[in-house]
Amino acid sequence: MATIHAPVPLRPQHGIECTHQDSQKPRLHAGYCNLFLKLVQLAADAHRACPDGVGPVVHGTHPGKTGHSGGAGAPSETTVTEDRLSLRIAHNVDAVQVQRHLNASNDRIAVAMKRLSSGLRINSAADDAAGLGISEQLRGQIRGLEQANRNVQDGISMLNTMDAALDTVHSILQRARELAVQFNNGVLDMQQKGLIIEEFNQLSDEVARIEGMTMFNGIPLLQNANSLITLQVGANDGETITVSLVDLFGGGLALVRPNTFNALPWLDADIQGFDLHINDVALARTRIGAITNRLEYTLASNQNRQENYMSAESRIRDVDMAAEMITLTRQQVLQASAGTALLFAQQSPSRILDLLK
Numbered sequence: 001m002a003t004i005h006a007p008v009p010l011r012p013q014h015g016i017e018c019t020h021q022d023s024q025k026p027r028l029h030a031g032y033c034n035l036f037l038k039l040v041q042l043a044a045d046a047h048r049a050c051p052d053g054v055g056p057v058v059h060g061t062h063p064g065k066t067g068h069s070g071g072a073g074a075p076s077e078t079t080v081t082e083d084r085l086s087l088r089i090a091h092n093v094d095a096v097q098v099q100r101h102l103n104a105s106n107d108r109i110a111v112a113m114k115r116l117s118s119g120l121r122i123n124s125a126a127d128d129a130a131g132l133g134i135s136e137q138l139r140g141q142i143r144g145l146e147q148a149n150r151n152v153q154d155g156i157s158m159l160n161t162m163d164a165a166l167d168t169v170h171s172i173l174q175r176a177r178e179l180a181v182q183f184n185n186g187v188l189d190m191q192q193k194g195l196i197i198e199e200f201n202q203l204s205d206e207v208a209r210i211e212g213m214t215m216f217n218g219i220p221l222l223q224n225a226n227s228l229i230t231l232q233v234g235a236n237d238g239e240t241i242t243v244s245l246v247d248l249f250g251g252g253l254a255l256v257r258p259n260t261f262n263a264l265p266w267l268d269a270d271i272q273g274f275d276l277h278i279n280d281v282a283l284a285r286t287r288i289g290a291i292t293n294r295l296e297y298t299l300a301s302n303q304n305r306q307e308n309y310m311s312a313e314s315r316i317r318d319v320d321m322a323a324e325m326i327t328l329t330r331q332q333v334l335q336a337s338a339g340t341a342l343l344f345a346q347q348s349p350s351r352i353l354d355l356l357k
Helices: 026-049 093-118 129-183 190-213 271-317 321-347 349-356
Strands: 002-006 056-060 078-082 228-232 240-244
Touching: 093 321, 129 190, 129 228, 129 240, 129 271, 240 271
Parallel strands: none
Antiparallel strands: 002 078, 056 078, 228 240
């Protein structure tokens, strides 16, 4: 709190009057007096505008009355008391405060614009460090499941390839059994049976060709019953399904044996052998169909998990467009008001120059 003591007499009619006794420098003292009177008058005006005590307060004493510095008859004094410094030149604190708020609004507007343009609430680790870590883990699961779904679909395609080949073999075996029934009819002569034997041979060769040509991505599917195909059907380790391949034509564990197609004109064809082959191929196709259905359920489960992970990741990472637009609008209003306030705050020190005119 600053106190200015001015030993000047006050005239009730005209306010404050300044006198000086040094006649050698009248102009200099007159200038100081005028500046002082303007400061006192400005402080008095501020006091009248702020009667609650905020801002400069002027306490004046009139002749004949007791003032702050003495009793009756004492020289009258005018005491100017300032609760705070309202006119500053070296530091414009008001402008600095307004500038700080304006910068904060600008930063929030930049963040809002970035979120609205990208559609993401988290554009960098600084936006939400914990949320970024969680969302990245969810994103890894989502992308892993997406690739796993493609793996499952590839597996289903492979099994469909096997099933289509065995379906053709089934048709061949049904035709061969039909020929065997015809071959065993006693009304046919040797030449006619020879024609049936020729068709047997052609059907046998076709089964062998199907076995050798049935492949998926270069992998033979019908040549080795001991071969296993492991499908990665999940996003994590251990989420696999194993598919067993089959041996279609040959000896041992083969589904179809070549000697069944061998027929002689004087012997009956092996109808029972064709029945066994038809049954074995049907069992193989049943296993293929069961695995195919399992993979389809696996695909549906993966898609459901992927959807839930995407929903969780979206709640963490995506921006609420409506809420962000509200934030942007509020900050734009604050930016405009802060800009206006900054203009007035920068003009405040210039009012001091009016005292020097």
